[in-house]
Amino acid sequence: MKTQTARSALLAAVIFSPLSASAAEVEPITFKFAEWLPNTSFATEHGANPFMAKVEELSGGKMKFDFYPAEQLGRGSESLTLLQTGVADIANVSPAYISEKFPLSGVVELPEIVQGSCSAADSFYELAQPGGAIYEAEFKRHKIRPLWVGNMGQYRILTNNKDISSLDDLAGLRIRTAGGPMALTATELGASPVRMQGSDVLTSLSRGTLDGVFFPVRGILDYGLAPALDQLVPNLAVGSFGLTYSISDRVWNDLSQKQQDILVEAGKYAMQTYCEYVDTSDPENINVLVQEHDIRKTPLSDSDLKEARAKLENVYDQWAERLEERGLPARKVIEGMQ
Structure with missing residues (x-):
């Protein structure tokens, strides 16, 4: 690199x-x-x-x-x-x-x-x-x-009216993803992925049909999502776009x-x-969410973070195996990104 x-x-x-x-x-x-x-x-x-x-x-x-x-x-x-x-x-x-x-x-x-x-x-x-x-x-x-x-950049977990004090609190939550590997990530963490384009997210959050999102921090500001969210997990990157x-x-x-x-x-x-x-x-945008929109940061504990990362290793394996079965060089691509 x-x-x-x-x-x-x-x-x-x-x-x-x-x-x-x-x-x-x-x-x-x-x-x-x-x-x-x-x-x-x-x-x-x-x-x-x-x-x-x-x-x-x-x-x-x-x-x-x-x-x-x-x-x-x-x-x-x-x-x-x-x-x-x-x-x-x-x-x-x-x-x-x-x-x-x-x-x-x-x-x-x-x-x-x-x-x-x-x-x-x-x-x-x-x-x-x-x-x-x-x-x-x-x-x-x-x-x-x-x-x-x-x-x-790095996508974070943000939720509305759903307290995330531990990894277990993600179980069953309806989380917006962009599909693909991000959906696998949500599933491995116990959440229910909902594939949705960014332009549709605010309406779904406001109606309560979504509990949270995987989203980039600056994107929260660009799409005006901050009023519909109240919590941010800052120390786990759940993918990118x-x-x-x-x-x-x-x-x-x-x-x-x-x-x-x-x-x-x-x-x-x-x-x-x-x-x-x-x-x-990124640090400046997180500060805007916290200071101007009252979104609180609740990092995962060291033990939860270790558990989450162990689960997410499965995402790499699942993603690569499915594509390799189709004759696509997924592991070579992963190596090229690391």
Whole structure:
């Protein structure tokens, strides 16, 4: 995995890229960019927006975007279809929402595999580029390729009107997950997983049809969920959520080498600006939940934490075994992320 120094060097290399000096050679083009997240999302603010700005900068304003956030072109589960049908040229394809099509990409949803957003993004990016295990098994088959990738950092357990003073208190609780490995995690911890997109969570919490969520801390603020939650377990990471900002092969193959190079460089830049934000902002966002929304932190005891981690080892085994039976290199992908 890349060190912080190496990542900083990569970011500096992108910032001072010679590509901008040859922008006169770039043919004009406007991309339709579908983003299911809202403009207020931290992924949009620190990822998608910097990406678009960097592309325009490197191309001398010749490569532009028609940007459609907040599910204007389709829901998160429809992003792949948007690319394949030509409705969009670039889209935020989130494997958790279509895990049947991107099962290996769900590796970032395994509990505690994302220790740092940047290190996890760097590892996934390598696996999802041509020649990598995830690209060859999934992205290539669906005729798309990631320009940059990210994750939403560590997901925590948050509940409403359900006191979690021990691991046993999770038994039977209806917990929102994004599906895939995160659902396995909820089951291993004794909870009942409910697969649901983020945009539907607030209504379910307010109606009492959910008892809690597996969610990133900043995402709680972005989706306005804080008033419907009152407790946070801060010391157990129950997974993460992957983002792949991908372009269709149909569009990619029609681009010039210069246009492709600009998209790649801008993607690397956006990947670094985004993951560095995620890695540095978590403590501040937890403090906002505690100080401004009266959500109390209740960490698991050392003994409960040890028991939880022992249970979660089973999630790795179950996930890998199911995919290996289908001929997919799940254990190789896990190794590539560690």
